[in-house]
Amino acid sequence: MYIDKIINKQSPSLILCLAGWSTSPELFHHLKVPEQTDLWIAYDYRKLTFEETFDSYKEVHLIAWSLGVWVATHLWADKRSFTTATAINGTPFPIHDTLGIPTTIFEGTLSHISEEGMRRFNRRMCRDKETLNRYSELPLRPLEEIKEELEFLYNHILPEKIGLSDPQISTFWDRAILSTEDKIFPITHLRNYWQGRCPIQEIKAPHLPFYHYQSWNELWK
Numbered sequence: 001m002y003i004d005k006i007i008n009k010q011s012p013s014l015i016l017c018l019a020g021w022s023t024s025p026e027l028f029h030h031l032k033v034p035e036q037t038d039l040w041i042a043y044d045y046r047k048l049t050f051e052e053t054f055d056s057y058k059e060v061h062l063i064a065w066s067l068g069v070w071v072a073t074h075l076w077a078d079k080r081s082f083t084t085a086t087a088i089n090g091t092p093f094p095i096h097d098t099l100g101i102p103t104t105i106f107e108g109t110l111s112h113i114s115e116e117g118m119r120r121f122n123r124r125m126c127r128d129k130e131t132l133n134r135y136s137e138l139p140l141r142p143l144e145e146i147k148e149e150l151e152f153l154y155n156h157i158l159p160e161k162i163g164l165s166d167p168q169i170s171t172f173w174d175r176a177i178l179s180t181e182d183k184i185f186p187i188t189h190l191r192n193y194w195q196g197r198c199p200i201q202e203i204k205a206p207h208l209p210f211y212h213y214q215s216w217n218e219l220w221k
Helices: 067-076 103-111 115-126 129-136 143-157 187-194
Strands: 002-007 013-018 037-043 059-065 084-088 175-179 200-203
Touching: 013 067, 059 067, 067 084, 067 143, 103 143, 115 129, 115 143, 175 187, 187 200
Parallel strands: 013 037, 013 059, 059 084, 084 175, 175 200
Antiparallel strands: 002 037
16 A cells, blocks of 8 residues: 655654545545644555554544555554544445445446446445535546556455454444445445444435545544
């Protein structure tokens, strides 16, 4: 994966955001960063190595969105070192017929990665015209790159054997934000996983909810 260290001043606090598939750091540039806080955005999951360290920070707030929720769980569930960990519109079981994206839908997205296929995906991800218009202004990553990324994730998610009651993932997340208008992860599947595991906030928003926020700290408070 790539880490874009948007703010890297050795501040006391760090926000680490794990973006969703096919997206890039520009998506988050409108969010205000609290004072004395660094900001790193992780994206492009064609590799899952994370070689950075958080040791110098007094606080580290993890924000993971969509398939980034699985990536964070995969990397850190057995070595939790975050002040807060917030999952947004994703689950640790992203290819799942009741707890994530149905398998046939996920595989259909993978097999239709083209300019037209991505236009359809982005319409579903953004849901409303205003969100789609704002998202469409951002630079697009190359098709071949995002295809490789989704293939890599698919080939690593499916073979992974994690039990639903695994204590490492059941206690990892502090909070989940779920969008009731999500057309990527069905809201019923999100509820199926998160209810009873941690505090949940439901918002009326599409799968891409970030234009409903003005600052990063709204996401964990």
